[in-house]
Amino acid sequence: MLPHRSRVAVLVFLLPPLLLYGVAVLLPILQSLGLSLFRWDGITPMEFVGLDNYVRMLGRDDVFWQAFANTLGYLAICLVLQLGGALVVASLLVALRRGRELIKTLYLLPAVISTVAIAFLFRQIYSLDPVGLLNQALDMVGLDGLQQAWLSNVSTVLVAVSVPEGWRFTGLYMLIIYAALMAVPAELEEAARLDGASRWQVFTKIRFPYIRPVWVTTAIMATTYALRGFDIPYLLTNGGPGQASELVTTYMYKSAFSHTDYGYASAISVFIVVECLVAVGLIIALLRRKENA
């Protein structure tokens, strides 16, 4: 602590950041909570409707529930690709002797590319006419029967818009998990090997439990990022065809800026926050319970 600290100095340093943060983050959160109790199109006078927006959202709106189910699917695919994929690659990388730095760099590369560029890229990958990369690859391995327009087929579109998001950030999680795996003490693993443990046992009994704290962090990061995922589905399909790839976030955006239903959109955005908080709570509770067992 500084000896000569003064109340004025604290305020001088603290007020500007608090001001920006208040205007950009705190005030809008409060405003959203308030707006969610009104019906308002931005032009006519606001009308107080109490909890009606929430009742409508949870009780009467099928599109909302469809969007929520899609969001869970989107989340599941992102988690499998990002955390599952990252764990596999990180484990392989730890065993490698050369080229680790190069591979880390290359693997992270998609994370620096904008979502708009990624949407362009994947539109071409999924394209049927002209034949895109995916359909061409299916043709080359003799699965040409599976060729289709992945983004216009109701049963494939959700997976198709989820994969780019998973692909984009898997490198980030790979790095974090890799750094954690490198910190597992080599003596622990060697002792287990001498006792006759197989590779698989070393992995499940030693490495995996050892990196559990990092597992919690990455699970929280990946889950909350996936729940707020918006850009790629919005750009690739805008929720279509029908509502087949509508997420809660894209539905909220449409309610706000296409239907100018500000009150209802605010209620949905409050739901997105609650969703994230519940997810974080669940992850912490689940992984802590395991620790005690």
Next chain:
Amino acid sequence: MRRERLDVHRSLNGVFVGLIVVAQVYPLAWLFLTALRPEQDFASSNPFSLPGALTLDNFARAFETGNLGLNILNSLVVTFGANLLIVALGMMAAYALEVLGFRLRGFVRGLFLIGIIVPVQIALVPLFIDYAAVGLLDTYGSMIIPLAGFALPMSIYLFSSFYHYIPPETYEAASLDGAGPYRIFGQITLPLSLNTIVTIVLVNSIFIWNDFIFANTFVLSDGLKTIPLGLQNYIGAMGNVDWTATFAAVCVTITPLMLVFLVLNKAMIQGLESGAAKG
């Protein structure tokens, strides 16, 4: 015997990693190849084939069709402005929280923590309404304010955890010489923060440079469009797209950040790892 089996395992492992990395990076390589390929060649041939010829025409058309130069300039302004706020205000808050200290610091820390968890979508409608009320809609500020505001908590967190390890004796000597909190901030804390500043700027630049949602919501006029919005202009009416020119534009816009990343990837990777592992 055992040695041999280990080697087989090792090389299989290497082949596996190689395949995965190729699959991960191939789409990007393909993007660059397509940007260099003549238009007819792209339309008529197998997408996996190598270009029949190389051309820079696509880049010429990309610059003719769109406003790439202006888009890049706008993105630079927004990235610079937001980074300036994130770094300056992040350092100030961390200095007040960690070095000066005050009674309500636990509460203030908690307030800033909210911004790490809360998704940006919650702010879109209120900010749109507020901006419309004060005439900030369709300005650089409309993008810079939320981009900086939502990145501020992580910046404060990183600066705080660094300031936490600066030994108090460092300040005491200066303090005995009569330096006040402002001079100590300028002469001791700020110079020591350089590495953390680099990390924070690198990581945040990725997200700011690529921001789509704030720009798409708050910016309407062509003159202010950043790169992500500018790229969308390449989708013509009726969904007709000049793909090779579009890919050329994409390449132009992703190359600066990719080059920075490839040159400075050590610092960036460290920043991402430390930010995440502690967060």
